[in-house]
Each structure stands twice: as structure tokens, then as C-alpha cells.
Amino acid sequence: MDWESIFSNTLESAIGRDAMVFALAAIGLNLHFGYTGLLNFGQAGFMAVGAYGVGITVVEFDAPLWVGVIVGIVGAVGLALLLGLPTLRLRADYLAITTIAAGEILRFIFRAAEFRDFTGGSNGINGFARDFTNANPFNGDFELWLISFSATQMWYLTVGWALVLLSVLLIWLLTRSPWGRVLKAIREDEDAVRALGKNVYAYKMQSLIVGGVIGSLAGMMLAISARSVQPDNYGTPTTFFAYACLILGGAATIWGPVVGSMIFWSIMAFTENLLRQLVENDHIPDSIMSGVQVGQVRFMLMGLGLALLMIFRPQGVFGDRREIALTTR
Amino acid sequence: MSRLLRGAVAGIGLLVVVGTLLWASPAGAQEPGADDPAEQEPGQSQQVSGTLRYKDDSGEDVFVEGLEVTVESADGSFSETVTSDEDGRWAVEVPGPGRYTASIDPDQLPEDVSLRDEDRSALTVTLAEGESRAVLFALQSGEGGRGGSHFFDRAARLSVEGLKFGLIIAICAIGLSLIFGTTGLVNFAHGEMVTWGALVAFFFNVTLGWPMVLSAAIAVVVGAITGLGIDRGLWRPLERRGTGLIAMLVITIGVGILIRYVFLYQFGGFTRTYADYQLQTEGLELGPVTIVPRDLATILISLGVLVAVALALQLTRIGKAMRAVADNRDLAESSGIDVERVVGYVWAAGAGLAALGGVLLGLAEQVDWLMGFRLLLLMFAGVILGGIGTAYGALIGSIVIGLLVQLSTLWVAPELKNVVALLVLIIILIVRPQGILGQAERVG
Amino acid sequence: MTETTPSPNTGFTRIRVDAFEDVPEQPGARKPDPILVVESLTRRFGGLMAVDVDHLEFQRGAITGLIGPNGAGKTTLFNLLTGFDKPNTGTWSFNGRPMRGLSAHKVAQAGMVRTFQLTKALSRLTVMDNMKLGATGQTGERFFPSLVRSRWRGQEKAIEERAEALLERFNLHHMRDEFAGALSGGQRKLLEMARALMVEPELVMLDEPMAGVNPALAQTIIGHVRDLAADGLSVVFVEHDMDVVRTVSDWVVVMAEGRVIAEGRHASIVTNPEVIDAYLGRHHGTPLDPAEQERQLAEAQAEIEAELEAEERAREQEGA
Numbered sequence A: 001m002d003w004e005s006i007f008s009n010t011l012e013s014a015i016g017r018d019a020m021v022f023a024l025a026a027i028g029l030n031l032h033f034g035y036t037g038l039l040n041f042g043q044a045g046f047m048a049v050g051a052y053g054v055g056i057t058v059v060e061f062d063a064p065l066w067v068g069v070i071v072g073i074v075g076a077v078g079l080a081l082l083l084g085l086p087t088l089r090l091r092a093d094y095l096a097i098t099t100i101a102a103g104e105i106l107r108f109i110f111r112a113a114e115f116r117d118f119t120g121g122s123n124g125i126n127g128f129a130r131d132f133t134n135a136n137p138f139n140g141d142f143e144l145w146l147i148s149f150s151a152t153q154m155w156y157l158t159v160g161w162a163l164v165l166l167s168v169l170l171i172w173l174l175t176r177s178p179w180g181r182v183l184k185a186i187r188e189d190e191d192a193v194r195a196l197g198k199n200v201y202a203y204k205m206q207s208l209i210v211g212g213v214i215g216s217l218a219g220m221m222l223a224i225s226a227r228s229v230q231p232d233n234y235g236t237p238t239t240f241f242a243y244a245c246l247i248l249g250g251a252a253t254i255w256g257p258v259v260g261s262m263i264f265w266s267i268m269a270f271t272e273n274l275l276r277q278l279v280e281n282d283h284i285p286d287s288i289m290s291g292v293q294v295g296q297v298r299f300m301l302m303g304l305g306l307a308l309l310m311i312f313r314p315q316g317v318f319g320d321r322r323e324i325a326l327t328t329r
Numbered sequence B: 001m002s003r004l005l006r007g008a009v010a011g012i013g014l015l016v017v018v019g020t021l022l023w024a025s026p027a028g029a030q031e032p033g034a035d036d037p038a039e040q041e042p043g044q045s046q047q048v049s050g051t052l053r054y055k056d057d058s059g060e061d062v063f064v065e066g067l068e069v070t071v072e073s074a075d076g077s078f079s080e081t082v083t084s085d086e087d088g089r090w091a092v093e094v095p096g097p098g099r100y101t102a103s104i105d106p107d108q109l110p111e112d113v114s115l116r117d118e119d120r121s122a123l124t125v126t127l128a129e130g131e132s133r134a135v136l137f138a139l140q141s142g143e144g145g146r147g148g149s150h151f152f153d154r155a156a157r158l159s160v161e162g163l164k165f166g167l168i169i170a171i172c173a174i175g176l177s178l179i180f181g182t183t184g185l186v187n188f189a190h191g192e193m194v195t196w197g198a199l200v201a202f203f204f205n206v207t208l209g210w211p212m213v214l215s216a217a218i219a220v221v222v223g224a225i226t227g228l229g230i231d232r233g234l235w236r237p238l239e240r241r242g243t244g245l246i247a248m249l250v251i252t253i254g255v256g257i258l259i260r261y262v263f264l265y266q267f268g269g270f271t272r273t274y275a276d277y278q279l280q281t282e283g284l285e286l287g288p289v290t291i292v293p294r295d296l297a298t299i300l301i302s303l304g305v306l307v308a309v310a311l312a313l314q315l316t317r318i319g320k321a322m323r324a325v326a327d328n329r330d331l332a333e334s335s336g337i338d339v340e341r342v343v344g345y346v347w348a349a350g351a352g353l354a355a356l357g358g359v360l361l362g363l364a365e366q367v368d369w370l371m372g373f374r375l376l377l378l379m380f381a382g383v384i385l386g387g388i389g390t391a392y393g394a395l396i397g398s399i400v401i402g403l404l405v406q407l408s409t410l411w412v413a414p415e416l417k418n419v420v421a422l423l424v425l426i427i428i429l430i431v432r433p434q435g436i437l438g439q440a441e442r443v444g
Numbered sequence C: 001m002t003e004t005t006p007s008p009n010t011g012f013t014r015i016r017v018d019a020f021e022d023v024p025e026q027p028g029a030r031k032p033d034p035i036l037v038v039e040s041l042t043r044r045f046g047g048l049m050a051v052d053v054d055h056l057e058f059q060r061g062a063i064t065g066l067i068g069p070n071g072a073g074k075t076t077l078f079n080l081l082t083g084f085d086k087p088n089t090g091t092w093s094f095n096g097r098p099m100r101g102l103s104a105h106k107v108a109q110a111g112m113v114r115t116f117q118l119t120k121a122l123s124r125l126t127v128m129d130n131m132k133l134g135a136t137g138q139t140g141e142r143f144f145p146s147l148v149r150s151r152w153r154g155q156e157k158a159i160e161e162r163a164e165a166l167l168e169r170f171n172l173h174h175m176r177d178e179f180a181g182a183l184s185g186g187q188r189k190l191l192e193m194a195r196a197l198m199v200e201p202e203l204v205m206l207d208e209p210m211a212g213v214n215p216a217l218a219q220t221i222i223g224h225v226r227d228l229a230a231d232g233l234s235v236v237f238v239e240h241d242m243d244v245v246r247t248v249s250d251w252v253v254v255m256a257e258g259r260v261i262a263e264g265r266h267a268s269i270v271t272n273p274e275v276i277d278a279y280l281g282r283h284h285g286t287p288l289d290p291a292e293q294e295r296q297l298a299e300a301q302a303e304i305e306a307e308l309e310a311e312e313r314a315r316e317q318e319g320a
């Protein structure tokens, strides 16, 4: 057993690409679900819009990367409006179903051969990250104790985590203000808020837009760091992952989604590496678990973990026990 | 708390049963890794290939050059597009055994060529290990045309397909709707009940070699028991504990993921077919439509079951109690109905029906670990279209969705057919959030 | 009207009472200075006509009691008037301003604020935050200004002071930093009223403010309702307890099966045969609608539990 590699992979995952991308996605969801009570299950759709915004603009229209980023953000705002205008009046559970459907519609469209000229069909889009790579100030590998990243990795991780910090700052500023107070009140009971003269609909829309834009940044970072956009990376499971991160860290807390994502991906990496080594070293016989099945066990653990968390510690790692106790009445 | 623990133990027990049942199923019994493309021996290449040709008016073979053919694996993980050469030949190397779809874009065909059957621009083949397959796109000279009687032929055929599909959705979705109606729970793990039914039947029919009908019956019973067990072991204790409905919704998502991957772990990522009723070409001719016995049976069984369900809801004591609880839980409770017991029945019946739906879906298409999850959104669409919480609404809504999905291929590419249904779902929610048969909620 | 009013401001009370001197005691009666006028308002649920009001006026500065058997349509009327539900036909005006089609938040901003029959405390907000939420026109509630604290800090302070004063008055000050979810049922009713006042309304519409509250607290709430009127606000409240209705209301409107069947001072209402008929006659021998009964029982139960819990918490805190 190579414990060193297990731990090094685990540590790298805690601050690696997935942790960064899903921290962003979960920060957006936190504003939706944690603060406003909007059950948005279409976050992957927002991510896709960000990613394809960049990909299509840069590859099909030969525009520079920053234009692509703006297009992606505008696209996310557009999706929020398109999705929110009709659906924000719906009950929480209906909203969940609608947003999940909208996310799937987007994915179907992005991967359809019909629109292959624009979206690359199920092959996706490549070759839009050149501007980003060229701007890389790092050269040479980075090593610190068990962790090592290449210059490319260092570059997108730096940019990505900087975006995470900026988003956290934004959420902090927003949620400590009276604006954030209205959001939280909407989460509790929107009719009561309406009766006090607040335009609930407008607030929900603002929340959907801001969280959606942060989600689109997550999608862009995923695309840029992988240097390609793959439609199936933006499916419903991606949204579920983001929820798992959020709930693990604690919804409606500032750092919850970030820490949740870091913990989530380290657990995923740890179990994957541990099991893989156990299988490879024949500590687990092949008849019980094969190499591919290791990946599947991770998903099982994630599903089980999500359910157990929701049952036994719905406030997550950071949440206030007292606060949650009030809702479960 | 101890109740919850007991529930958890029961739940885990159930999973163990699931596991052991599936343990003996093909994936578990096969050579390890044999069903995984990534672990194939290198050098053993597999192909999907074909020749694009048609006979011109004089009966000469003409080859179509430069047409793009796309080959995709069923799970979407593999996709490649090639162009046919001057002899109309094309070939795609695929990574391993599994189900692949080869498709062409009919609009790209030369002017004077068309598909003999517009539906068949995408063809699906299943490759065994090491196997290569040729697929043939049936081309003809001249316009196939989407207009005229040909259009109506297709519409008629698709209507029958749609009816069948809609009935299957309905059978699967009644439970979803009734569970929501009686408990308020939006069950994102309902698709897994569908898969579960299909897999149990597969185990008995294929692994043990029992007759299909018997296997299906067992699947329904096992499904119902599982439903009851999940209610007793998980939802009821959670409800007593005071877990909120939104929290429960998220829990169903977690449980759904867990079960899905248990299925994948045991069954493997492949699509398989039942041992019986597979190859059927001869059937009942109804005008332009040929209905093979399997489909006819599916339609008749579905109709029969749905009528039986409707009658049971209308006439039996427990059926009336279910409707009463769905209509107004408090009122039902205060008029002496044992709501928990009724909910238990709803779970058993709903899960049993979902299992049956899974078997029918497995017969109509194929069996794989994700089949129920793929159907979930269509079930939601049907249920919401009809008015969530009502049994009859689910029925009507599902049939409409089934028809819609199939008929939409008259106008849009088959791969976009679900988009149409999902768009309808969203539009319905906007225009009439309570659904066709549902009621508005009250404020204050 | 003969009752003595313990309100500190008897001057207002006299004027208020006098307002009804020339008003005939019959449904649809015109008032000298109506704040809210309802015209041929109907709302139908399937085959059920939940509200069917020809003409109804509410006097400015007065306390109007709205009574009627369960299912009479009182809550539905509130919902319609405050923009929470849409009528099938009809119009209404508030301070002469037509209100039909206005959404709920616009109605509240116009100065007409309602509370709910089933109390809506915002559980995971503190009592103070509940209160602050009521204030209208906050700069900090707009998206971009909210990011810059200096833009809203001053206003927030002023709002906080107003909230403190109201909490003091409603005897909730000691709970100001607790989550609202920790309040007892009665305290929630108080909070909801106090929060409504933060909007600085002209008309408050209270849906059963005393339901499920113990008699002592009910007396306190009665006092508060009176103080509102003494401060010049107009009040409409729904109540089932006729004793309460007698002690607080200047004018009583009776609804049954969606219609206004009687209007007048309390004394004339209790002897009105139509009213007796509505409460007893047609429903003679029929018990409460089971759902309603169930709901009331559940509410009372929740109340008791909340009270017990609050006590337990108090004990825990003492222990700690």
C-alpha cells in the first residue's frame, strides 16, 4: 500500500480543480437554496451556459476569451430571466422539477447533432483556452510537501480560487445587508414577506441571477481548466454534486459551500485511491470489486452520505444546530 | 431515535437483500471486468460499419459518398463522426462491447436520395465482446417526403408507439403521484423502483431462465414489498422525527443515487434484453400500422391494469381511503382513517406498479441500470400535466406525454424528442400550475 | 355605545364612536368617512361562492369586527382585498384609490397591511430582524446599495430604534435576539402585529389575532388593538369570540356563506335574527366542519407544545 500517494492525492483534491469548480457552483446554489429557499436543480444548466458561452464565442466567432466570458455571464443572466420569469411563482417542489427539466433541455440541445456546427454535438468544443494558457505567469512545477501541481494547474487553480474568494466576499456583503435579510425572510415564508410590502418576485429573480452567474463562472472554469466543453459534464448529476457539497458544508453559511466542496472532493479522492490500491494489491479480491467498480462505490458513498447528512446533520459541518432545529418542527 | 435506527437497520437489510439478489445476476457472475470497455484487451478492435447505397430507377446500385455518419455509445461516453468514401463505405472503431447508435442526417443526403423510412435515420446495434456489426441505412431514390399519405402513415405508427409508451409511463407514474398526494413527498428515487422491477424480472427470466410472465409477476410482488419496506423503514420514521418535506426531497435524491450505483455495480453498465419475446416481426396489421404481439400485449396489459387500478380506487375500501387521504389528509385522519396504513398501501401499490412498468419498459426497449432515472422526468411531466397528487390525472397526463414524445419526431430530430415533452412540462407549470385536474392551493 | 374604554386617549374614542351615529344598521351601509370601499366582489372556488359582497364600507379610524361562522369567507375576503387572491368580479378602493389588480406587496406599500390566521413568524430570523423587515423604503434592501454599508447604516439605526420601541410596547423586548421560531404561539401573534406596524400602515387587517391564545394574553392583545385605533389607525379584525368582539369593536360586520348578512353595533347584531340563523339556524345541530375542528385542535396543540418548549428552554437557561 502506497499511503503517501493516497494522502498526496487526497490533499491535492482538497484544493484541486473539482473542489474549486464545485465550490463556485455551490456558492451560487447557496444563494438560491440556502438563503432564498429556491430549490434550483438546474445549476448544471447555468454552468453549461457559461462553458458554451466561452466555447462558442471563442471558437465559432473567433473572439478573444474575455468576450467569451462576458457572453457566458450574459447568457447566465438570460437563462435566469428565461427560467425565472415564469417559474419563480411556483412552489418549491415544482420549481425543483422545472429547473431540472430546463437543465436537461439545455443538455439535450447542446449535445444534439442538429446543432453540431455550433456546439460540436456530443464531442463538445475544444481549443478556446489559448488566451488563458498564454497568460500563464507560472513556469515550472510547483511542489510543497505532498502536493505538486504543474504550471498549468497552478494557473487555473489560482484564478479559480481567486474567483471563489471574490464570490464569497460578494455573498458576505449581500447577506449581511437588509437585502439579504429579505432573502432569508422569503426562505421562511414568502407570503409574510409579501404582506410586508416587499416585491418577493423581484428578490427571487435577483437571487437567481446572482447565483446563476456564479454558477456560470464555475462552468467556465471547468471548461477552461479541462480545455474542452463536454455536454455530459453538465448533466443533472453535476447539480446533485453541488448540492452534496453545499449540504456537507452547511447551507446558508458563508464558508459552507467552499469547505463542503473541499471536504467532499477529498473524501472522494481518498476513497477512490484507497479502494483502488486495495483492489490493485489484491486486498479486495477481483470477484468482489473490479477497477471500474471503484468509481461506482464512490457514487454510492456520496448518495448514502447525502441522505445520512440530511437525516442526522442537515445543518452540515458549519451550520447552526439551533437554527436548523427550528425548521424541522 | 431508536425507531430511526431500527428503520436504518431495516433499510440496510433491504439493501443487502437487493445486493444478494443481484449478486448472482450476470455482471456479478461474469468474469471480473469483462463488461468494462476500459479493461478490454488491447488490439481486439471492434467496429460498427456499413455501406451507403441505393438502387436508382434503372435498378443500378449507387453509392453515396461524403455523407457523415455518427456512431455514439448508449451512455454518451463515446462518439465519433466519419464520412463515407467513394464506395459508400464507412466504419467506426468502437471502444468495446455495448449498445451503439449510428445515425445520419437525412437532410444531408443528395437531392435525389431519401430514407425509405424517415424514422430510421438512427440505428441501434448491440455488440457483444469482440463483435463487429454492419448496419444498413435503407435508402431509395426520389423523395421520401414528409407530406402526403406517408406523413399520416408515420403519424399513425408513432401514435401507437406513443400510446404504448404513455401507458407505460402512466403505470410507472401512478405511484409517484399517489405518494405525493398522500404524503407530500416528491420522490426523486421513484425511477429506481422502475429499474428495480425490470432488474428483478431480468434475474428470474434470464439468469434463472424462468418464464417471462412468472418473472414479471415476481418482480411486481418484490417491488411492492420493497415499497412497503422503504415506507416502514425510512419515510415513516423520518416523518415521525419531523424531517421537513424539502429535506426529504433531498434525501430521496441521495437514496436514488445510492440505489442507482448499487444497480450499476451489480448489473454493469450494459443494456440487456429479456430472454423471451424479443424478435417479433409478424404482427397485427391495422392499416399502415403493424403491431407485434409484444406491443399489443403491452398495451392491453397496461390498459387492463390501469382500469383495474381505477376500479380499485373507485370501489374498494382501501382505494377510497387512498383518495380521501390524497384529497385531504387531516380530514381523512379525523374521520377515522388510519392514514399511516393507507400510506403503506400506497407505497406498496405504487412500487408494485412501478416494477410492472419497469418490466414492460424493459420488454419494449431494453434493460439497463439507468432506465428508470431516464424515465423520471417524463413521469414528472405526465404527473404534473395531469395534476400532481391525483391518480386519474397522472394517467391522462402520462398518455399525453407518451404521445407527445413519439409524435414530436415527426418534426424534430429523435434525439430532441424528450425536449418537447419537457418544454410542455414547463409550459403547463406556467399556465396552470395545479395541472389539468388539480386544484389551486389556498393562502392564509 | 356604553362601554368605558381604558385607552389613554379618550378624545379619539369619542370621535370614533360618534362617526357611526347616523349610520343605518344594515348590510352595505354607507359610512361618513370610509377608508376602504368594496363593490360587488365575488370569488368562486369551483361550485362554491366563497365571497359575494355587494357593497361594504369600512370607517376610517374605527375598529371593525368581522365575524361569521367557519367557512363564511372572511379569510378569503382578506386575501382578495390584500392582493393574495384574485376575485372573479368586483372592485375596491382604499383611500379612494382603486386597488383591483394590485399585487400583495403594492397593497401593503399603499398602507393596508394584514396578518394571517395561521401565524407566519419568520422562524430562522431573530425577532429584531423580523421587525426590521417590516420597514418600507429601505435603501439597503436594494441590490447595489446593499453592497455598501455606509449607504444604509444610518437608516438601519433609525429603523432599529423604531423597532425597539414597538418591541417594548408589545412586551417582546427581552426576546429581541432570539430566533422567532423560539417564541411561544402567543408571542408570535404579538410579533406579527408589531411587525405589521413597522410598515406604518393606515389600515391593519388582523385575521383572528386572538385565536388559540390564553385569556390573559388575549386581554393584552385587545389592549393593543385599542391602542392602534387610539393612534388613529383603522382596524379590521376577524374574531369568533363574541365577548372580545363586544369589548373592542365599534362596528361589526357579519358574513355567512360569502355574503354580508348584517352590519351594526354589537348590541343590534346579537339580536339580529339573520345572524342567529346563520350561526345556529341553518347549521343547527351540525358540528364544526371536521377539517376546521382538526385545524383548530392542531393549532391549540402546537400552541401548548411551543409553550412547554419555551418553558423548558427557560429552565435550561436557568440551569446553565
Ligand SMILES: Nc1ncnc2c1ncn2[C@@H]1O[C@H](COP(=O)(O)OP(=O)(O)OP(=O)(O)O)[C@@H](O)[C@H]1O
Binding pocket: B440, B441, B442, B443, C045, C048, C050, C068, C069, C070, C071, C072, C073, C074, C075, C076, C077, C117, C292
Ligand atoms: N384555495 C381554495 N380552494 C378551494 N376552496 C377554498 C379555498 N380557499 C377557501 N376555500 C373555501 O372557501 C370558503 C371560505 O373560506 P374562508 O377561509 O374564507 O373562511 P373563513 O370565514 O375564514 O373561515 P374560518 O373562520 O374557519 O377561518 C370555505 O368553504 C373554504 O373551504
Ligand SMILES: [Mg+2]
Binding pocket: C074, C075, C076, C117, C207
Ligand atoms: Mg379564516
